[in-house]
Amino acid sequence: MISALPKEEVSTIMAKERQKMTGLEYMRQVMTGEMPPSGMGELMQFKLVDVSEGRAVFTIQPDERHYNGLGIAHGGLAATLLDSATGCAINTMMPAGRIFTTLEMKINYVRPMTRETGEVRCEANVIHVGGRTATAEGRIVDHEGKLYAHGTATCMLFRG
Secondary structure (H helix, E strand, O other): OHHHOOHHHHHHHHHHHHHHOOHHHHHHHHHHOOOOOOHHHHHHOOEEEEEEOOEEEEEEOOOHHHEOOOOOEOHHHHHHHHHHHHHHHHHOOOOOOEEEEEEEEEEEEOOOOOHHHOOEEEEEEEEEEOOOEEEEEEEEEOOOOOEEEEEEEEEEEEEO
16 A cells, blocks of 8 residues: 555655546545545645535644644644645646646634634635636634634646
């Protein structure tokens, strides 16, 4: 299995495999465990729970490892979660051999997250895919639908 290999080899294999399949096929394999999560997803402990054309949903349980010096989740947790979800939503729209990178993001923080918040979901949807750029929006909500952050991302598209 791929995940049993050294991390450097896993990243190289994943990138080569992604070139052979559409973004949606790749993201579905990540969700089912056929492909391992990205290094960032593993580090942050995001879980991809839903993926379809133009949509990606991640969950995470904020806890003390995500805290800043104020005893709340660092804004980077929400930023990374939004970047990952919006990027993966855009990835689902990419044909084989076409990849992307984040060009810019805009994030609005609505309220702080802590362990007591419980599991949050980041739901991202594609707004537009053009020849050179794509945009997506995402929202981080708790189990009751309470909003914690929302944002948009613009990604630059290119051949891998």
